Amino acid sequence: MNAAWIKTTAQELGFHLVGIASAERPPEADFLQEWLRKGFAGEMTYLSRNVEKREHPRLLFPPARSIIVCGLSYHSRTDETERISPQPIGQISRYARGADYHHVLKEKLFALLHLMQADTPRPIVAKVCVDTAPLLERACAKSAGLGWIGKHGGVINPRYGSWCFLGEILVDFECEYDTPMKDGCGACTRCLDACPTGALIAPYTLDARKCLSYLTIEHRGVIPETLRPALGNCVFGCDRCQEVCPYNQQADAPGLAEFLPRESLKHLSLEWLATLSEHDFPHIFADSPILRTGWRGLLRNTAVAIGNSHDRDLLPVLRQLSRSPESLIREHAEWGMTRLLS
Ligand code: SF4
Ligand code: SF4
Incomplete structure (x- = not known):
């Protein structure tokens, strides 16, 4: 062909x-x-x-x-x-x-x-x-x-x-093949320098266990305490190593309608996220990759993000989360309260 x-x-x-x-x-x-x-x-x-x-x-x-x-x-x-x-x-x-x-x-x-x-x-x-x-x-x-x-x-x-x-x-057929492109990274190390957890342990080598994308999406358990401050306000994934990349900063932005940020996701208030029910979660995030982290995961991440927010007005919502029947959410909410008060 x-x-x-x-x-x-x-x-x-x-x-x-x-x-x-x-x-x-x-x-x-x-x-x-x-x-x-x-x-x-x-x-x-x-x-x-x-x-x-x-x-x-x-x-x-x-x-x-x-x-x-x-x-x-x-x-x-x-x-x-x-x-x-x-x-x-x-x-x-x-x-x-x-x-x-x-x-x-x-x-x-x-x-x-x-x-x-x-x-x-x-x-x-x-x-x-x-x-x-x-x-x-x-x-x-x-x-x-x-x-x-x-x-x-x-x-x-x-x-x-x-x-x-x-x-x-x-x-199942052969045809004319393309030639791989030459590596264009050169001496640049911006992505490695920008990673807040040192997950890029060497050029081209990721230790996923330290990566905030992995920890907030794929990982089902407790987020290691030492890495929680680096999470900042990330509740789903992390783009820091990509954002600093010079190729991304000058990239074409086609703005495909399907991938335009949904209005509801542009300013996702931490307070609102913390009160999200397990019942509402799959409806609100239907047809969204966010489903992948699950309700527990999203609330775990939210508790950490509130802890990092320096906003003590959010203490009551963390207190509410610390009474969750889910031990994973409780534990991160308690950590968040301690961090907010420290
Ligand atoms: S996604 Fe975030 S945590 Fe993971 S390697 Fe990139 S900057 Fe580091
Ligand atoms: S920031 Fe981009 S260009 Fe620079 S090393 Fe990382 S991937 Fe390569």
Whole structure:
């Protein structure tokens, strides 16, 4: 199948980035086992479960010969203006302020697959992946020429920075492949210097156990006390290493409607979050990546953020949280009260 036609069609469907790589084992797979062995994945045990499949796309999907990698920027200029708020608000990572990207990307990838199928007489055997499949998607994106893997671990494209979602179609045919891009980080270390917890222990190496994105989203238990002050007002994720990246500061901001920050998420008051009920949580955050942290996780993070807020007017809501039947929430609320009063 013609690679140029696939790319033009993907762009017509709205993808900002598209490239094609051979479905080989990417060189980055060499580092995965070592990273897991060192315990840097924390509680993300699912990463070890399918490690062989993760290392080689053809073990995940034996018919795969090529990987079409597509990228969609979620960057919009409203992200900058909303940060200027004097209220004690909870900060949500940029990628999670709009609609759930899984649905948006899957719809576009399946549309691309259907158009490809309509253009060729033989049936295409294919697998569509968005984030959840055991695939080294950043390594695939690099191989497909979408960008290089930056020292903060994200894929950087010179035009769109690292504010991009990635999705892949594994297909059973060979075609013309793209060339990986040269690393553009050079001597820069801004992301490593900006990380408040030292989670980027070396260029290109993340210890997830110290990362605020991991701790506020994936981690289900207690947030280590030593790391709680660094959380600041983050209640879901952390963008600090990305925000300082020079490529992100000058990145194009297409402002796709699906990913524009929802009004309700622009100024998420900590007081309101602290009173959110378990019943309301899935309704309010339906079709949002925020569902991933769960109600307990969000209230745990909120208790820490209030503790960091220096706003003693919020003591009554923390006191209320410290009477929660959930021990996880209680423990973090008690820590928050102590911090506010200290
Ligand atoms: S997301 Fe935050 S905590 Fe994690 S590496 Fe980046 S700056 Fe550090
Ligand atoms: S901040 Fe600098 S070192 Fe870090 S990813 Fe961006 S360019 Fe690379």
